[in-house]
Amino acid sequence: MKAMAQTEYGDPEVLTLTDVDDPTPGPDTVVIDVKAAGVNPVDWKLVAGYLQGAFPHFLPLVPGWDVAGVVSAVGPAVQEYVVGDEVIGYVRHDHMAANGAYAEKVSAHPRHLAPKPTSVDMAAASALPLAGLTALQSLRLAGVGEGDTVLVHAAAGGVGSFAVQIAVDLGATVIGTASESNHEYLRSLGATPVTYGDGLVERVREIAPDGITASVDYVGTSEAIEASAELIADRSRSTSNVDPTAITEAGGRYCFVRPQADDLAHLAMLVDKGVLAIEVQQTFPLADAVKALRTNMEGHVRGKLALTVD
Structure with missing residues (x-):
């Protein structure tokens, strides 16, 4: 699969669109075909190596924790989701490696996920989790x-x-x-x-x-x-x-945010009730992730930025 990956730490330009191995589902995880990935300030900090004291890091590394997409494979112990379900996720693992959301596919535990709000598109949904x-x-x-x-x-x-x-x-x-x-x-x-x-x-x-x-x-x-x-x-x-x-x-x-499926489902419910509007200032194709991170680094973004995956 294609992903924005890095083999060294630095400015966003260290990211390149490259081929990495497809994820496979473990007993307790699902694989998601990524349709959109949210862009957050933590992403460029991760790329720069600033989070090495908080998580184990392994290169090559694919950044990104926010995802919206479709479940394409399910581990045998997973009961919450089936193939074809549309989901959102705050897919933060306990280590940083080639397992981020800036990719065509990502694996996730159900604790990272909730059903996608039905009232918004994938780009907006991907801006919600983190x-x-x-x-x-x-x-x-x-x-x-x-x-x-x-x-x-x-x-x-x-x-x-x-x-x-x-x-x-x-x-x-x-x-x-x-x-x-x-x-x-x-x-x-x-x-x-x-x-x-x-x-x-x-x-x-x-x-x-x-x-x-x-x-x-x-x-x-x-x-x-x-x-x-x-x-x-x-x-x-x-x-x-x-x-x-x-x-x-x-x-x-x-407050250090944590993945919480119930909280994520609650947020999706607020979106579908019309209580919570999601402002997406701009979307970028996955290959333009460097531009997205540069825009985020400049500050003054109203709402969120998102990457889209064809």
Whole structure:
């Protein structure tokens, strides 16, 4: 099969479209014909070798954890899926090798998967797993629910835009940081937008004079984490998925997203109910994965990027 693979670490240009062995299903896994793969900031960090301290790495390596596709083979112990099922997955293995989603096929355990939401296409579906799970699990860690006032840092990005919508559905009042150009977008999602940067605390207090009850951070800057700490009554209800040291020192909690089939199915249900909209700024063919990663690295992406596989 064709895959975007690397034999060394570095800039996205180390990836080349090449032939790698087809995956075969083990007793507890399925093989998925990939139709689309979501692009996330963690992907270019993986390509650069920045995650070698977190996971064992083996070259050649195929990046990508987000997938949407069709089950094409099923291991004998698998009861959840049959050939032909359309699925989405956060296919994060315990090691990095030639098993990523930037490929024509990928193998996955059912714990990585959920049925694909029927109301969106494959590209949009592939943009949901990692960002959606991060949003859902960080909001849960912060205890967000009915009546809360939650501050979402980087609210127009892939994770932040999902967090805004999920928090609104939970009954929270949402304030979201973003550049001026994304303020109307945040209003359309149900959030009150606020510009990030100097004076953030004062601007949030103008909107919420009594402060906030929860915060989720998808930026990781000291400015964002310190602003939340100043605005929130209970600092343990402040979370970040970026900087474990900074958020812990500020009294908050670090959220490292994990594959969770039930959570993924819940997100798909929210999409099909019309509660959760998926914004895909741009799609690229698999062979243009380098361009996709470069676009992601530049920042300022509204929503998500995706790769499509013919």
